[in-house]
Amino acid sequence: MRMETRRDVFQAIADPTRRAIIMLLAAGSMTPNALAEHFNSSRQAVSKHLQVLTECEVLTQEQKGREIHYHLNSTKMKEIEHWLEQFKQLLSKRFDQLDDVLTKLKTNKK
Amino acid sequence: MRMETRRDVFQAIADPTRRAIIMLLAAGSMTPNALAEHFNSSRQAVSKHLQVLTECEVLTQEQKGREIHYHLNSTKMKEIEHWLEQFKQLLSKRFDQLDDVLTKLKTNKK
């Protein structure tokens, strides 16, 4: 029973196709059709992923006539970076504590 | 029509509860019951997440009597880091190209 649809960067990068789309858009903005050509999946399938990515605010749309150009909002990706940073800090803290324990054992042995 | 169950680090961190579990385990190994106390969800729900995380090889189990201690395989997290690194490189490349264009425009104006 999920309360609400979770739409965050972490969900954005959960799907391999979406990760590929992000990578392609990191190289430059593209239209759905141009993107779809890079995949086996249909235009609609890619379009759905683009929708998800837009909801996650990883992408922004720019209408140009009948074409829509999708741009990457690279700042959103920093959330992942930030989370990883916190994770690494927790890890290093743990190893610091382990160091403490080892140091104490040493001094006790003296 | 999904071909196979996707089980990778990216799917592991897609769920907020799983991200929290990873954070807790970054501080030190724990049993399912101890973990479940940190959440509103039931032991079984947490256990399911642990199962997913184990399948993703983000966690390893260690049986100690009737208790099971879950440990973090922090090396798996490097996959995320690696992906982010690639992403950033692509981004910077794009900006380099933009720089090229700007430089050329400058020289043309001369």
Add this chain to the structure above:
DNA sequence: TATCTTTGCAACCATTTGGTAGCGTAATGA
């Protein structure tokens, strides 16, 4: 030994996901 505790596992359920097919609309181009 009998009982409690920790845990995995299977069954089940509602919702979400990733995908397809088809329709409507608006812009482009002959």
Add this chain to the structure above:
DNA sequence: TCATTACGCTACCAAATGGTTGCAAAGATA
């Protein structure tokens, strides 16, 4: 003007997800 193209949107489908309840196994404890 008429055909084509690019796209969003809806409806639909099978599989996956996140969650629950209940049960069984095996270790701890009295």
